[in-house]
Amino acid sequence: MLRTLEALALVVALAGCGGEPASSAEPDTTTDPSPGTVPTPDTATTETTTPPEPAAFSYVGEAALVALEQPRHYGDAGLTWGRSIAASVEPGWLLQVPEPWIWGEDLATIEADPTVEPDAPEGSYHPDFLLPYCDADGGCALGRCREVAATVERVGELPEQLCVGHSDGIWDEMYTVLASARVHADVSSLDFPDNPMSVDGVDEGRFLVALRNALRYLDSTGDPVDVRLLFGWLVNDVELDNRLRSRLAVLTEGIEDDTALRIWAGALNVDLLSWNHSKIIAADGERVLQGGINFYSGDYLYASPVHDLSMRMSGEPARDGHRYLDELWFHLAADWIDSGSGAWGDLDGSSSALKTKPAGMMPPPDSPYVGAAPAGDDPLGIPVVSLGRLGLIDREGILDPAPSDDAMLAAIQAAQSSLRFALQDLGPVKDGAIVDVPGIGELDLSYGWPVGLMETVAWRALDGVEVQLVVSETGAGAYSYGWTKRELLEAWRDTLEDDAALHAAVLEQYPSATDFLCERVALASPRVNDTDETWSDGSAMGLHSKLWIVDDRAFYIGSQNLYISNLFEWGLLVDDPALTADVLAIQWEPLWRYSARTAVSGPDAERCTLR
Numbered sequence: 001m002l003r004t005l006e007a008l009a010l011v012v013a014l015a016g017c018g019g020e021p022a023s024s025a026e027p028d029t030t031t032d033p034s035p036g037t038v039p040t041p042d043t044a045t046t047e048t049t050t051p052p053e054p055a056a057f058s059y060v061g062e063a064a065l066v067a068l069e070q071p072r073h074y075g076d077a078g079l080t081w082g083r084s085i086a087a088s089v090e091p092g093w094l095l096q097v098p099e100p101w102i103w104g105e106d107l108a109t110i111e112a113d114p115t116v117e118p119d120a121p122e123g124s125y126h127p128d129f130l131l132p133y134c135d136a137d138g139g140c141a142l143g144r145c146r147e148v149a150a151t152v153e154r155v156g157e158l159p160e161q162l163c164v165g166h167s168d169g170i171w172d173e174m175y176t177v178l179a180s181a182r183v184h185a186d187v188s189s190l191d192f193p194d195n196p197m198s199v200d201g202v203d204e205g206r207f208l209v210a211l212r213n214a215l216r217y218l219d220s221t222g223d224p225v226d227v228r229l230l231f232g233w234l235v236n237d238v239e240l241d242n243r244l245r246s247r248l249a250v251l252t253e254g255i256e257d258d259t260a261l262r263i264w265a266g267a268l269n270v271d272l273l274s275w276n277h278s279k280i281i282a283a284d285g286e287r288v289l290q291g292g293i294n295f296y297s298g299d300y301l302y303a304s305p306v307h308d309l310s311m312r313m314s315g316e317p318a319r320d321g322h323r324y325l326d327e328l329w330f331h332l333a334a335d336w337i338d339s340g341s342g343a344w345g346d347l348d349g350s351s352s353a354l355k356t357k358p359a360g361m362m363p364p365p366d367s368p369y370v371g372a373a374p375a376g377d378d379p380l381g382i383p384v385v386s387l388g389r390l391g392l393i394d395r396e397g398i399l400d401p402a403p404s405d406d407a408m409l410a411a412i413q414a415a416q417s418s419l420r421f422a423l424q425d426l427g428p429v430k431d432g433a434i435v436d437v438p439g440i441g442e443l444d445l446s447y448g449w450p451v452g453l454m455e456t457v458a459w460r461a462l463d464g465v466e467v468q469l470v471v472s473e474t475g476a477g478a479y480s481y482g483w484t485k486r487e488l489l490e491a492w493r494d495t496l497e498d499d500a501a502l503h504a505a506v507l508e509q510y511p512s513a514t515d516f517l518c519e520r521v522a523l524a525s526p527r528v529n530d531t532d533e534t535w536s537d538g539s540a541m542g543l544h545s546k547l548w549i550v551d552d553r554a555f556y557i558g559s560q561n562l563y564i565s566n567l568f569e570w571g572l573l574v575d576d577p578a579l580t581a582d583v584l585a586i587q588w589e590p591l592w593r594y595s596a597r598t599a600v601s602g603p604d605a606e607r608c609t610l611r
Contacts (some may be wrong), residue, residue: 005439011212016109017585026129032586036127038232042139050232056085056383056575057083057383057575058383058553058554058575059414059416059596060260060411060414060415060551060553060554060575061383061385061411061548061575062389062414062555063410063411063413063414064385064407064410064414064573065083065385065407067403067406067407067410068081068083068385068403068407069289070405071399072400073399073400073403074399075399075401076403078370078371078399079323079324079326079327079388079398080324080389080390080401080403080404081320081385081387081390081403081404082316082317082320082323082385082386083383083384083385084315084316084317084320084381084386085381085382085383086315086316086381086382087313087314087315087316087317087381087382087383087384087574088310088313088314088315088381089382089579090312090314091403092312093311093313093579093582094109094308094309094311094582095170095289095291095293095309095310095311095312096308096587097166097167097170097293097300097306097308097309098110098166098167098305099166099167099169099307099510100226100586100587100590102166103528103590103592103594104303104528104529104530105528105529106529106531106532107528107529107532107535107536108295108536110306110528111166111302111303111535111536112142112165112166113142113143113165113302113303113304113307114131114132114141114142114143114163114164114165115130115131115165116130116131116132116258120132126148126151126160126162129148129150129162129209131143131148131162131163131164131168132162132163133160133161133163134161134162136161142143142163142164142165143163143164143165144163144164144165145161145162145163145164146161146162146163146168146169147159147160147161147178148161148162148164148168148172149172149179150172150176150209150210150214150430151213152179152213152354153216153220153254154216154220155215155217155220155221156270159288165301165302166296166305167301167305168206168301168328169334170293170300171206171207171209171210171211171297171311172210172213173289173312174210174281174289175210175211175213176289177281177282177283177288177289177312178211178214178215178218178227178281178283179213179217179218179223180212180283180284180287181218181227181283181284182221182223182225182284182428183223183225183226183284183285183368184226184283184284184285184367184368184369185218185226185227185228185281185282185283185284185327186227186228186230186280186282186283186321186322186367187211187227187229187230187280187281188230188231188276188278188279188280188281188325188328189231189276189278189279189280189294189513190232190276190277191231191232191249191294191296192231192295193205193208193211193295194206194207194208194268194295194296195531204299205295205296205297207249207295207296207297207302208250208251208295209573211295212250212254214253215227215251215252215255215261215263216255219255219259219260219261220256223260223524224260224261224262225260225262225577226262226264226364227261227263227264227362228264228265228325228329228367229251229263229264229266230264230265230266230267230268230276230325230328230332231244231266231267231268231276232267232268232275232276232277232567232568233268233275233276235268236437244265244266247265250512251265255424256340264364265513266332268328268331268332268391268568270331270391270393271391271392271566272568273565274391274392274393274566274567274568275391275557275567275568276310276567276568277560277567277568278324278328278388278559278569278570279291279292279293279294279559280321280324280325280570282318282321282322282325282521283318285318285322285367285368286314286315286318287312287313287318288312288313288314288321289310289311289312289555290310290311290313290321290558290559290571290572291308291310291311291546291557291558291571292308292309292310292311292312292545292558292559293308293309293560299478303535303536303537303539304535304536304537304539304541305535305589306476306479306542306543307422307526307541307542307543307544308543309422309545309546309557309587311557313382313384313572315381315382315384316384317384317386317572319369320388321386322367322369323367323369323370323466324386324570325367325389326367326370327388327390327393328390328568329364329366330366344521365482377487379527382574382576382579383574383575383576383586384572384573384574384576385407385572385573386570386571386572386573386574386605387403387404387556387558387569387570387571388403388569388571389401389403389404389405389560389567389568389569390402390568391566391568391569391572392566393568395503404560404569404571407573408556408560408562408573409456409575411556412456412457412460412548412550413456413460414457414550414551414552415460415465416465417465417466417551417552417582418465418467418468418549418551418552419457419465419466419467419548419549419550420469420548420552420592421468421470421547421549421562422470422471422545422547422548422563422587422588422591423469423471423546423547424471424472424481424542424543424544424546424559424563425471425472425481425483425563426449426450426453426469426488426491426543426562427449427481427483427487428447428448428449428481428482428490428563428564429482430482430483430487447563447564447565448564449491449495449563449564450563450564451604452585453562454491454492454495454496455495455499457497458492458495458502458516458521459502459514461521462506462509462516462520466522467520467522467602468524468592468602469521469523469524470523470524470525470526470543470592470595471485471488471523471525471543472525472526472541472542472543472544473525473526473540473541473542473598474540474543474557475540476540477539477540477542479500479542479543479544480540480542481563483598483599485523485524485609486600486609488523489517489521489523489609489610490610492517493513493610495516496513496516497513505569511533514608516541517601517608517610518601518602518608518610519603520602522596522597522599522602522603522604522605523599523600523601523602523603524561524595524596524597524598524600524604525541525595525596526541526542526543526591527541527594527595527597527598528541528594529594530597532592545557546558546559546560546561546562546571546585547583547588548562548582549580549584549588552577552581553575553577554573554574554575554576554577554580555573555574555579555580556571556572556573557571557572557574557576557583558570558571558572559571571603
């Protein structure tokens with residue numbers, strides 16, 4: 001199935017549906033970083049206004065907090081970043097697509113698609129999800145029989161059982177979090193759910209239907225829930241308002257104008273290359289689902305799925321998600337003018353928003369969680385640092401728009417034994433730094449390589465830290481920027497040789513930078529079993545996850561990649577060895593087990609590609 005807007009994101013901005021932080025730059029903590037760069041924090045000399053609380057946090061979390069508590073970030077605590085030692089999770093909190101049962105299976109089993117054919121007997125399948133009904137005894141010719149919460153549209157209804165495919169559980173999880181709201185809900189993503197990239201076309205994919213059913217369920221409760229739907233805007237598209245309206249018309253179908261719900265929706269950017277990329281569903285300041293997964297049925301649910309990760313968590317991180325989106329809504333609403341019809345347009349034409357139910361009201365206030373005291377720091381809870389960035393947003397009161405950049409690099413720099421990465425890419429768009437976008441003109445995509453990150457990882461490897469990376473296979477559509485693994489290593493070698501001090505340190509231990517990378521950096525591309533090199537249709541296997549693990553005791557899952565870009569991002573650094581063990585067992589270890597045979601460097605490589 002076509003890769004819809006994600007493909008345009010590849011051409012227009014730096015986002016394989018992704019975009020991201022930052023990683024590069026000189027180790028200068030005295031000046032603001034240039035857009036999209038990650039300064040290397042000097043934790044030995046950086047002044048802090050308040051030392052981080054050590055309770056529950058290991059040296060990994062403390063390193064991130066030291067970076068965040070520099071003067072330029074400290075005042076933004078509770079806005080773009082936060083800390084908690086009272087978070088919690090429930091079983092099934094790690095959300096992988098395709099789901100974890102796929103590891104080691106043959107492609108016919110993994111890609112079995114239960115979606116009904118157009119001539120299927122009426123009444124044998126769910127008319128919106130297009131999945132067959134089943135019962136406790138099974139009855140699925142393809143897929144697996146599962147109770148689907150998202151089939152419930154009104155209070156009192158019972159969920160129906162459907163035959164589902166390898167990744168259908170993710171939209172059901174999203175439904176469950178949104179439908180749980182009783183006071184306030186936030187939804188953010190790169191793009192509108194199942195956007196067909198056409199004003200006239202309406203692709204009612206399963207993400208869109210699940211979110212629509214959640215809104216219908218909230219309507220049926222009679223509770224006056226505030227719901228904010230915030231999406232990115234990849235280009236200054238003159239049809240944005242129409243596309244926003246077309247998606248909202250489907251999302252709010254069946255909800256009458258006299259509903260107690262209050263629903264706002266908007267699409268936001270501040271520059272052609274700086275727009276929302278966070279993926280958050282938060283409810284009542286209590287529950288949050290966030291990570292890398294977008295609302296694209298075509299990319300995730302059928303043949304040749306992209307691999308991705310999100311997670312569910314409860315407690316203060318949910319409030320942090322609301323507070324972060326407050327900042328985006330503040331910017332979106334700041335320059336709006338009321339058209340008198342329930343629609344607003346940014347004065348400079350760079351954003352669009354609608355108030356849909358009931359019509360004619362001004363944009364929403366802050367969420368009820370701004371300034372709210374944490375529920376309590378239970379020392380038995382999970383230590384979490386929430387990390388956000390605001391792209392090119394610049395307004396009074398925000399000291400620095402990208403605290404996540406400093407904190408992420410500081411946490412990686414704290415590694416003592418291992419660094420493991422599952423990422424889309426490290427480099428920029430390969431085929432030309434300048435692209436011509438019809439109706440817009442030329443865009444410069446020459447952000448370059450994440451030099452700061454590559455140097456930091458190299459320094460840690462010189463100190464004996466094990467380094468493993470899995471990146472998208474070249475040719476994975478919008479989920480690869482086109483670099484081969486050899487080219488990535490060549491760029492890394494150039495980076496090492498350009499840094500005199502680092503290169504000298506390398507040569508003290510190894511004959512050359514080539515020998516160092518071949519022995520100390522293990523680089524591979526994703527596989528799902530012991531035999532198959534591609535998906536069944538010949539498509540290359542791609543990653544869209546933003547996962548990195550430090551010393552097998554702390555990890556990051558969120559929306560922020562480690563290649564350089566300047567988007568609005570949010571994610572969680574979880575500093576907990578028990579949850580990290582879950583990530584290793586469910587995600588990393590099987591990923592590396594089946595991917596190691598593709599390694600072009602490191603201990604698992606038959607021959608290093610640089611030699």
